[in-house]
């Protein structure tokens with residue numbers, strides 16, 4: 005009997021133990037994995053009729069909506085595998101490369117190096133005049149042709165008449181003429197017209213004992229080569245051992261700002277820029293301020309040149325200059341003119357001269373025109389010397405203007 009009772013007790017205990025294990029196993033299944041501990045209940049088990057996002061609690065859904073489980077979490081940033089060597093190479097090629105710092109050519113003697121670029125002017129002006137003056141009989145008709153040649157080369161009416169008068173007189177005194185004599189005579193007279201004694205220094209040095217950079221403003225109509233010239237001038241200054249800060253005050257064209265920055269980077273010159281469409285005067289002010297703080301030698305400021313209205317231009321350029329002058333005088337105001345635009349260039353020159361005091365002229369694109377005489381005309385028009393000439397699109401194709409080398413190139417040919 006006792007044995008029977010013992011067997012029954014063991015059986016009951018064994019059954020109880022098995023039952024307990026089963027229950028605890030079920031409970032374990034119901035515990036969500038650690039990561040989902042805070043997840044809403046709906047994410048754990050989908051009931052047969054699932055509530056949809058944006059639905060009311062009651063009422064059957066009419067169209068399948070997004071379930072809570074479908075609401076995406078912000079995606080983790082894609083972890084990119086390390087690129088293979090060829091991929092890395094391709095990426096490096098596609099990325100805009102930081103330009104290497106270049107060593108620009110010294111400015112001295114550039115006009116002589118680039119004289120062949122003046123060949124279009126040479127052909128029409130120098131050679132044309134020499135051919136005419138070599139005629140056996142210098143009659144009225146010939147002198148008229150001399151005059152026309154000068155006018156066609158954009159020398160301007162006043163200077164043309166002066167030149168013809170002097171040439172007539174000297175040829176008469178000379179009597180017989182050898183080609184060399186004629187060449188010398190023409191050279192002298194053209195040189196007088198161009199003005200060998202004008203001060204053509206680009207003033208980028210601070211005047212007085214003040215410790216601040218020299219400041220130059222570059223003004224002119226867009227498209228004349230203003231930004232390019234500012235970049236090329238930075239190179240000339242760097243070649244002379246100066247440190248340069250560029251001010252991108254042409255805030256209306258992001259492309260112009262980028263273009264200037266690219267020029268600067270090539271020679272290690274920093275560009276101060278403002279927000280697109282921002283106040284040009286404030287960028288110019290900051291450029292001078294930052295240039296002063298970092299003890300730069302020169303600050304070059306590229307300005308906007310929209311000529312829609314003279315008043316607008318006057319307001320803008322005038323303000324740029326006034327604001328910059330709060331920190332000290334502007335040492336140079338360079339007007340950039342496109343030599344190929346002839347009389348139109350002279351009209352622009354007049355407008356700008358009324359707005360700011362121009363102290364020097366840069367004639368660009370002299371390589372692309374037969375109108376080299378514009379040098380004379382524009383100097384007469386403004387009473388300001390041509391200080392630099394652009395003779396190509398290359399980075400070192402901006403030359404200090406040397407009257408003798410210029411006239412030699414016109415008269416001697418190549």
Ligand SMILES: Nc1nc2c(ncn2[C@@H]2O[C@H](COP(=O)(O)OP(=O)(O)OP(=O)(O)O)[C@@H](O)[C@H]2O)c(=O)[nH]1
Nearest residue numbers: 226227228229230231232260368369394395396397
């Ligand atoms: N052939 C030649 N082209 C030049 C010379 N100077 C500038 N250019 C070209 O003229 C074009 C206009 O130059 P930019 O410097 O962009 O003119 P910009 O006046 O600053 O005009 P925006 O950039 O519109 O403000 C560019 O294609 C230059 O390469 C030059 O002396 N000779």
